[in-house]
Amino acid sequence: MASYVSESGYVETQQVRGKVGTSKPIGDELLLLDVETHEQHALDLSVLPAISDDPLRELRARARERRRAQTQPATQPAESRPATRAANHLREEDESEDDVGPAQQRAKRRQRAERTATAQQLPPETPESESPPASAPAEEEESDKPRPVQVRDVVWSRDGQRVVLQVLSLDNKDRWLATVDLAEHKLVPLEHWRDEAWINERFAELGWLLDNETIYFLSEEDGWSHLYLRSVSSDQRRRLTSGRYEVSDVSLSRDGQRLYYTANATHPGVYEAYRIEIASGRSEQISRLGGRNRILLSPDEQTLLVQHSSSTRPPELYLHPLRPGAEARRVTSTTSDEFLRLPWVEPQIVEVPSPGGGTIYARLYAPPEQPRTSVRAAAGSPRTAVGASDALGATRPAVMFVHGAGYLQNAHQGWSTYEREFMFHSLLAYRGYVVLDMDYRGSAGYGRDWRTAIYRDMGGPELEDLEAGVRWLADNARVDPVRVGVYGGSYGGFLTLMALFRKPELFACGAALRPVTDWAHYNHGYTSNILNVPQIDPETYARSSPIEFAAGLKRPLLLCHGMQDDNVFFQDTVRLAQRLIELGKQDWEVALYPVEPHGFREPSSWLDEYRRILKLFETHLAARAAE
Template sequence: MRRLLLAGLVALTVLPVAAQTPIAGPKLDLETIMANPDWMGQAVENPYWSVDGRSLYYRLKRDGSPVRDLYRVDPASGQSSKLDATATAQAEGPAVYDRAHRHAAYLFHGDVFLVDLSSGRRTQVTRSPLPESSPRFSADGRSLQFRESNNWYVYDLASGVTAPAAVLKLTDDPHDKKPDALGQQQLDLFKDLREDKADKDAVHDNEQALAAADPTRAPQPFYLGDKPQLVDTELSPDGRWMLVVTQPAHHDDGKAPDVIHYVTDSGYTENEPSRPYVGRNEPAPQSVLLLDLRAHKSYPLATDKLPGIKDDPLKAIRAKTVAELQKAGKEDEAKALKAPDVRPVTLYSVDSGSAAIAWSDDGSNAALEFLAIDNKDRWIASIDFAHHELVLQHRLHNDAWVNWTYNDVGWLKDNRTLWYLSEESGYSQLYVKPVDGTAKALTSGKFEVSQPQLSSDGRWFYVCTNKLAPYSYDVYRVPSNGGELSRVTQYGGMDQFVLSPDDQRLAVLHSSAYVLPQLAVQSAQGSAPRELTNTMKPAFTAHKWIETKIVEVPSTHGAGVIYAKYYGPADESDAPTSRPAVLFVHGAGYLQDVKLAATYYEHEQLFNNLLVQEGYVVLDMDYRASQGYGSAWRTAIYRQMGHPELEDLLDGKAWLVKHHGVDPKRVGIYGGSYGGFMTEMALLRAPGEFAAGAAQRPPADWETYNDSYTAGILNHPEVDPEAYRISSPITYAKNLRDPLLINHGLIDDNVLASDSIRLYQRFVELHKKNFWISLYPLERHEFEHADAWYDEYRRINELFETWVKP
């Protein structure tokens, strides 16, 4: 696409944001746009193919209820129906297939079902109070494997017998217990005790022999000792091996602060524990055991030979902090910062919550994805089963932090070629690597690759990329042995896709600015799609919503351009030469809001429309740290959260002043979560730049946020206190001079309300003026009640009307 930056000036690209042409509707008001979002319509959720591939299922939220109803649609006719309770009982879940395509299996209401594809006969395999998961067929197709928590079971298709794949006990083997000196003395003294022990040993040895010779018996247990705690287990498709992930059983997770509920069913104040603060205790280190289920032996898979695992990436930072502690006479704290001889690791956790472990289809290979607890390295290793040790396949190092996403891994159908995503080029790309060969990039360029799906015949990878433009996402495909990356869908706002069982069609969820995700089907080779749903409400589509314009804002700090969405009147030919503006700041830090797809911020998008109606223009920027622009853009905030992003926001303000007649003295700013944090940083680090700011649920002190998010960006506070100091709004409280409104849910268990209350107290002690806090007793981080949404945005609107618009 033609670049927008020409001769130092930024032009506007007008992009369609809705599938239909809106008509003029009634004037917007807060009551309407902050009402329960059911009035807009419902997003189509979780599409999947039926077992025979002839139908699609999906779910829709029920109006006025959190219940999700199940629907079935015929892709050929487009006919869709909501399934009642009786029909739902006969429905299917997302299916897996054996290699010969004789059987399928799926989960439904937490139970496992088996289907004979030739006859269509359905067999319920489990009916249990605990949910099963991860159904798959064994490598030879003779059994069906599934798990219940960390316990794996094998269902034999011929006999219908279900048995545990392994029995794991977190105790010491009672038969391996050796007598101490006193016990040995007793055995030496008393013949009857020796005979009793010999009888017990004989019974045990006989049981062992019978179990080894008799496959109809349940397997003998593996005794893992009382020191580890089970984290995950993964069974090989051939049933020969099991990988067991453990962590110390008595690891101290640190003290968790309480969330206090003031408005309760009981009428009494109630306390709820939340999560520990960052650095109060590091995540528990994890270890992996390889169990040979055939030989009934176990082997630890040591990670201490992974390259770089004995390095200290924080050496310089650690030395500086130690020197400062020693200078302050804090010798004990300085000694506690000694780097470990071997860096502890965890296994990546995938969406299901299980570890990032991938078995090849035949069980001959496994890939394990390890992450250093300091977040600087990711290793992918296979297993040498003959020597029971890890073999490095890939190392990804990042001086800042390895990404939370783009960590998919798996195997090609040859069972010996690994595939994985890696940011090693600066952008997430797809690679293949034979276990004994050299890695090859299947994709390359300055765009992101995600959601890789290998076709069942193994010939193609289907992926999501923003190759065309950073804000435009579609399905592409590339041959698994290398070749051209070709575009399959043409939406620009593709959200999710599912390949059909025969590899011939794609079910695609797609959306646009004012259209929630809708379902379509098309050829997997690329063709005109058939739209299957339209769940938007007429009352919503009747409004003439603003066609947001995606623009490129030039950076004055060497960052190139910053993509943004501009909200303004349709006709700016007679726009005033001086008008107010508002910057909306998206949340999460690592999130992308400048896209052709539907925004996560539905209420805020409508509020931006209302602001334009009231005479403002609005800019929504993908500041540095946002997703979709490569690793360097993401990690620009390392050890300095709130600094590069503020530079970008100020560039956005300057762009509005230069190109849209905005009065630099009449610019407001607002956002939630990370956007609330940036609102506070903007007012406190750049006083006078913004006329007023509204911060929703903002982190005011990163030392009180969680470990999984914060430690990657700022390291741990005991090692890198300076990063926390310069990155926390509370540090700059003395600089407040512009009106600030803080809104926070009192039962927020993500960003605790204490963050805002502590900052408020600092303002009180500093004798500041024009700051307010609104607390919402029944709201968590994500507000759920329309009354709270309305009240929150009424206050924001009044703030801007009072301090920005005049």
């Protein structure tokens, strides 16, 4: 990655991450070492159930067929040769090469060749003066050998006589728990889960009870993260929690009689502290603070240290006696008086029906001066929200914020990590905008099926949910549907582009910040979970990458990207800009930030970016009211 602003005055470069599918996976080996005799014994991982059963077998077979077809003689008629990329079928060009000059024709052909090669990880034909990109490892022929794995956890019992291992396949489709027969030097499988989409490593906590016989662990096997017990010497197994909520942050009491945990059992956006008696299975809620809470049990187990926040107040520390319903006492005051004095707009949590079934939870910021009426809020109790009655007056413009990361929850009732956006949304509300911030499909906090709805289809279900959000605003918040803008960063930038390119009439304008424009250029760990790898699943990359749909742009677009971004490379925006130029698109611009990484560091850069976003909305949303 190049750095153009440097102390040396020269362009400096640094090594950054590789791209998805460009390195050969190398799995762990597992050895048992006798510290007294110094003997070591290799543990056979092939005993893990289904370790040789490749869940991507069919995709690999199709990839091999494509490669064989591509080796056919070049003299074969073009119309009888298979397409080199599914994108050639999915993308509809809005202009032909006959409409442009020779130089533009060459640029268009070269751009298409580059995109085709990127998706299949094959180097494009390049002039001798240019260096071709490094090629990715070729797919191996089908075999029944064990898949490579990662040994994630090695947890010994308290007496040191037993050990339990947590193992994940590198394709992240399988998870195993196993123990080791120390005398026979062999692995003994205990639990096995396969997710046809991907295993959720966030819910993989594991530990021992004091009996040195029983382990506790989290699993999403029923679609929600819950707590289980399992004997390591028998098939005895017991489920401790159940319901449409997620359990996390598990810890064992000193006497081994209880497990403490956090869960969003009362509402998807409220996280409270709980404990459960292991013998009886009786659980009880300890905290009732509302909002978002993280807990730490005191050494004497008389008190919980709680990091508590609300939607308008950053986290503070509280001491909570270890009694259900006890009063918590705040012990820190880290928020400035200046911040506390400002009249921030408190977001309401609302429910938006999802086209895929279920409910999209969202934060709604309403203009403070706007007339209000009572509507059904997310928790089911009457809350004030913007009314839908025609008698309330003229419609308002709106902005939809699209959170990043994909798998992240932002419509909870605690303090958001998007603190700048929270402040910006208050500003927009005071200027008369309604702001909707949705936990679209793929977001965290709502169970396995919501998380995996985007498998092999990034930008499909989420875009449907954004479209449902616009309809909800028009029906419930007195919003003019032709005056709705959209913005977001990283994954939110990606979805902003997908919306503007694939649903060009949905939003009046949009700002895509540090966006992924081609998933074949993102990292391996995140991307391969959801889209597999481009060598075996190019169709998925084609339908999920905004650059393939850039021809659909009709509305004003602002692109903002830091040139030192080592997460989503600046190259993503550069390549999209070139594509938009080739397509002859207008009403778009790029703001580049030479010294900024993925998350900006300089206040001046944040200010510049949000001034540009505000100007975009004021120009194309607020100003249209007079038209």
